[in-house]
Amino acid sequence: MNGELGRGRVMMPKPQRVRRFLAVGLFLLALLGPMAAGQQAPGGEPPPVTAQTLQAKIAETESAADLPEETKSRLLSLYQRALRNLEAAAADKAEAQAFREALQTAPAEAQVIRERLTEASAAGSPEPPTVALPVDDATPLAELETFIQQDRGDLALTEKRLADLSQRLEAAAARPAAIRQRLQAAEQEQTENLAQRQLVAASGEASAEAQARRWALETRAEALAAEIEMLNQELLSQPARLELLEAKRDKAAQDAAAIGRRLALLEGLVTQRRQADAERARAAAEAARLDAEGRHPLVVQLAEQNAALSADIAETVTRLDEIRLQTEATERLRQQLEGDFESAREVIDIGGANLSGELGNLLQQQRQALPDLRTFRREARAREELASESGVKRVLHRREQQRLADTDAYVDTLLADAGVEDAPASMRARLVDLVDERRTLLDNAIASEDLLLRRLGGLEAAQSSLPTTIKRFDELPT
Numbered sequence: 199m200n201g202e203l204g205r206g207r208v209m210m211p212k213p214q215r216v217r218r219f220l221a222v223g224l225f226l227l228a229l230l231g232p233m234a235a236g237q238q239a240p241g242g243e244p245p246p247v248t249a250q251t252l253q254a255k256i257a258e259t260e261s262a263a264d265l266p267e268e269t270k271s272r273l274l275s276l277y278q279r280a281l282r283n284l285e286a287a288a289a290d291k292a293e294a295q296a297f298r299e300a301l302q303t304a305p306a307e308a309q310v311i312r313e314r315l316t317e318a319s320a321a322g323s324p325e326p327p328t329v330a331l332p333v334d335d336a337t338p339l340a341e342l343e344t345f346i347q348q349d350r351g352d353l354a355l356t357e358k359r360l361a362d363l364s365q366r367l368e369a370a371a372a373r374p375a376a377i378r379q380r381l382q383a384a385e386q387e388q389t390e391n392l393a394q395r396q397l398v399a400a401s402g403e404a405s406a407e408a409q410a411r412r413w414a415l416e417t418r419a420e421a422l423a424a425e426i427e428m429l430n431q432e433l434l435s436q437p438a439r440l441e442l443l444e445a446k447r448d449k450a451a452q453d454a455a456a457i458g459r460r461l462a463l464l465e466g467l468v469t470q471r472r473q474a475d476a477e478r479a480r481a482a483a484e485a486a487r488l489d490a491e492g493r494h495p496l497v498v499q500l501a502e503q504n505a506a507l508s509a510d511i512a513e514t515v516t517r518l519d520e521i522r523l524q525t526e527a528t529e530r531l532r533q534q535l536e537g538d539f540e541s542a543r544e545v546i547d548i549g550g551a552n553l554s555g556e557l558g559n560l561l562q563q564q565r566q567a568l569p570d571l572r573t574f575r576r577e578a579r580a581r582e583e584l585a586s587e588s589g590v591k592r593v594l595h596r597r598e599q600q601r602l603a604d605t606d607a608y609v610d611t612l613l614a615d616a617g618v619e620d621a622p623a624s625m626r627a628r629l630v631d632l633v634d635e636r637r638t639l640l641d642n643a644i645a646s647e648d649l650l651l652r653r654l655g656g657l658e659a660a661q662s663s664l665p666t667t668i669k670r671f672d673e674l675p676t
Contacts, residue, residue, distance in 0.1 A: 246284075246413065246416040246417050246419070246420050247280060247413045247416070247417065248284075249281060249284050249285075252277050252280050252281045252284070252413070253281070255273075255277050255410070256274060256277045256278065256281070259273045259274055259277065260274065269407065272407060272410075273406060273407060273410050276407070276410035276411055276413070276414045277410055277413070279414045279417075279418075280410070280413045280414045280416075280417040280418075281417075283414070283417035283418050283420065283421040284417050284420070284421070286421045286424070286425070287417070287420045287421040287423075287424040287425075288424075290421070290424035290425045290427070290428040291424050291427075291428070293428050293431075293432075294424070294427050294428040294430075294431045294432075297428070297431035297432050297434070297435040297439075298431055298435070300435045300438060300439050300442075301431075301434060301435035301438050304435070304438040304439050304441065304442040305438050305441065305442075307442055307445075308438075308441045308442040308444075308445040311442075311445040311446065311448075311449050312445055314449070315445075315448060315449060315452060318452065333345070333464070333467070339468065339471055339472070339475075342464060342467060342468045342471065343468065345464055346461065346464050346465060346468065349457055349460055349461040349464065350461065352457050353454060353457045353458060353461060356450055356453050356454045356457060357454050359450050360447065360450040360451055360454055363443060363446055363447040363450055364447060366443055367440070367443050367444065367447060370436065370439070370440055370443065371440075373432070373436065374433060374436065377429050377432060377433050378433075380425075380429060381426060381429050381430070384422050384425055384426050384429070385426065387422055388419065388422050388423070388426070391415060391418055391419050391422065392419070394415050395412070395415045395416065395419065398411060398412050398415060399412075458529075462522070462526060465522050466519075466522070469515065469518050469519045469522065472515045472518065472646065473512070473515050473516070473519070475642065476508065476511045476512040476515045476642070476646075477512060479508045479511065479512075479638075479639060479642065480505070480508040480509055480511075480512050482508075482635070483501070483504045483505040483507070483508040483509075483635070483639070484505050484508075486501045486504060486505070486632065486635065487501040487502055487504070487505040489501070490502075490628075490632075493625075493628070494618070494625055495616075496612060496613070496616045496618065496625075496629065497625065497628050497629060497632065500612070500629065500632040500633070500636070501632055503636070504632060504635055504636050504639060507636065507639045507640070507643060508639055510591075510643065511639065511642050511643050511646055514588075514643070514646040514647060514650055515646055517584075517650060518646065518649060518650055518653060521650070521653040521654060521656075521657050522653060524657055525653070525656055525657045525660050528657065528660040528661050528664070529660055531569070531664065532660070532663060532664060532667060535568075535664065535667045535668065536667060539667065539670055539671060542671065568668050568671060569664070569668065571665055571668060574661055574664060574665055577661065578658070578661070581654050581657065581658055584650075584654060585651060585654050588647050588650050588651055588654075589647075589651065591643070591647055592644055592647040592648065592651075595640050595643050595644050595647070596644060598640060599637070599640045599641070599644065602633060602636065602637045602640065605630055605633050605634060605637075606630075608633055609626060609629045609630055609633060612629060612633075613626075613629075
């Protein structure tokens with residue numbers, strides 16, 4: 199019985215224990231109160247609204263028929279502003295995370311690239327030009343031309359990547375100052391935003407427009423916090439990212455140099471092959487001309503025309519090599535001028551406004567060593583004349599090539615024009631051989647003229663940038 203009563207009796211805590219519990223509770227409330235307040239908007243407002251809620255509010259407002267247009271317009275503007283703030287915050291958070299990851303991964307990636315660059319330099323050549331190409335003395339000329347076209351495409355892409363990396367590096371160098379300026383403005387805007395939120399919370403207004411205004415301010419606060427964090431991460435990770443960009447730029451420059459060397463070797467090989475072919479054709483045409491002496495004038499005339507065309511092809515091929523060397527020299531000059539310009543800017547940065555004495559003399563020497571622009575103009579006019587001459591030859595040779603498509607018909611025309619009737623079989627056979635030989639010579643002539651025009655265009659493109667580079671020196675103080 200006593201046991202049942204004991205189990206059913208409620209035990210009341212002693213007064214001293216109650217006071218201790220109350221004291222502990224008050225202490226915890228005092229400790230946790232500021233933490234909870236820091237996570238809420240001013241006035242104890244809930245956390246910022248979600249994108250889903252805003253989209254629902256926009257749809258609801260757009261379909262509300264009883265709302266005045268002016269009120270509807272204000273509500274939609276506030277909802278859309280809040281939604282844009284959330285989108286900006288999400289984008290900045292993602293970018294901040296990317297900067298954090300770059301801070302962790304960029305140094306190792308840059309190190310790998312640097313090691314490859316060092317290994318290539320230690321080997322004596324970044325990329326052996328001919329190892330990767332199945333080229334030998336038996337490689338057809340058409341295949342060599344294909345390799346050249348592929349290398350030209352690769353070189354253009356690599357140079358484009360190099361230019362892009364250089365521009366990104368230049369832009370990145372100016373970022374720290376812009377970041378600090380924006381951080382200062384964003385922090386000031388944070389202070390203003392907090393004051394505005396406190397005013398809204400203190401007003402106690404509970405209308406839909408007041409709620410929308412509060413959401414716009416709260417989401418703007420979130421966007422500003424995300425932007426500030428993103429900017430801080432960008433600033434923190436910039437040295438690592440710059441190091442990686444520099445490594446990639448140096449690798450692109452090395453790749454471009456390697457492709458350029460391989461391209462030069464291939465073009466030299468093609469030129470040598472064309473020169474050898476042209477010399478053999480010239481010798482064969484000369485032998486045919488000598489063999490034609492004493493024969494019918496029509497045979498002699500065609501043999502002499504073939505000999506003249508073969509000599510013209512040999513001259514064109516010689517010009518091809520000269521233009522290739524001029525293009526390479528132009529590229530070296532461009533690189534030298536760009537280096538001299540950077541050197542001149544360094545001299546100015548050191549001397550400031552005072553360029554007298556040794557620094558002034560150094561800058562003056564660089565100016566005096568610049569090429570004469572009139573030389574480039576004369577060379578440009580000479581290229582135009584050569585291109586015009588080659589273009590006319592190519593048109594005439596193509597027309598003649600079309601006339602020679604049917605050998606027998608062309609021989610018949612030659613004999614008829616010369617007034618020869620019942621030509622001996624030996625004479626006709628000799629004319630057929632000479633026409634076939636001329637068709638081959640015309641193919642070679644047109645191919646050489648096409649290549650000459652392309653190389654003239656390449657030389658023109660290379661030299662066209664030189665006057666601009668030289669005129670940049672005029673921008674420097676004297």
